[in-house]
Amino acid sequence: MLLMLALVAASYFSDITLTVAMTPSDFVWQGFMQGNKDGCKEWPIEGESTLSWHGKPLDYMPFVYKHPDYWKVIEQETKGTGNMLCSRKLFDDSEKAYNLTEKEMIKVENICGKLCLIGADDDTLWNTGKYIRRMDERLKKTPHKCDYEVLVYKYGTHFVFPETLIKLLVPGFSKFVMKFIFKSAKEHADECRQTRIDIDLKLRKVMSEWNNM
Known part of the structure; x- marks a missing residue:
């Protein structure tokens, strides 16, 4: 829900110049x-x-x-x-x-600055992959104010957090704990971890570019 809120807020406030939405709805x-x-x-x-x-x-x-x-x-x-x-x-x-x-x-075309939409198709809470792809289609068809990036992964579960953040949240036990929260994290542990590593790298790049704007 918080990421739906982030998108709505960014669509209303033009002074928000970086919006990262993980597992959002549209x-x-x-x-x-x-x-x-x-x-x-x-x-x-x-x-x-x-x-x-x-x-x-x-x-x-x-x-x-x-x-x-x-x-x-x-x-x-x-x-x-x-x-x-x-x-x-x-x-x-x-x-x-x-x-x-x-x-x-959500009027994502009104969002300014940089927008990152992140999710995984194995999310069991809601169909965030579908929602993100729908936002992508909306932005392709509608004049928009943002530079956006779509990151939809096959595996990653609802917790598509950067790997470094996962380790901060559950230090030393991230891989172990994730397997007990989501079935996909147990059956596709390596793929889910690779998703988090990829998100980590890409968000670091986005943050670096944003800081240098």
Whole structure:
């Protein structure tokens, strides 16, 4: 969700000159809460958007599942997969039921400076590869203000962080811990690590060029 917020913020504030979005969506979500409600750890908020502008909620894609089915769908999809969490069905079914319109889409063409869109096709939370490719097509067809780079990998899971950042977050145990969070990180450990190394190198280059602007 935070990376969706980063894209929206950059599309509104022209003085943001570097935007790095990892596992982003290209549309605004319905609002949701996390905690404990009727045995559910997360639930949608009826009539609420995740974001607002000058006190007015932004248009959003509503989730097709209501409470408590929302969390039950996530639990059912996650069960037995070997992943910490799976929620792609929630997003895919919602998009099929709603049919996204221009109102809910993030206006990435308004983003200034450098834009990096990063994700992996084996993300089990949402179909970020599809969303990033859709943003790429949007930018190809629409006059835009940014110099953008698309990095979509086959393997990398939801945690497409630079390898050095992963090591800082879980020092000494990054490879071990990742295998217990996502099945793909266990079955394709070397490929996922190579993805993180590649992201690390490319973001270092982007940051260096940005600092010298």
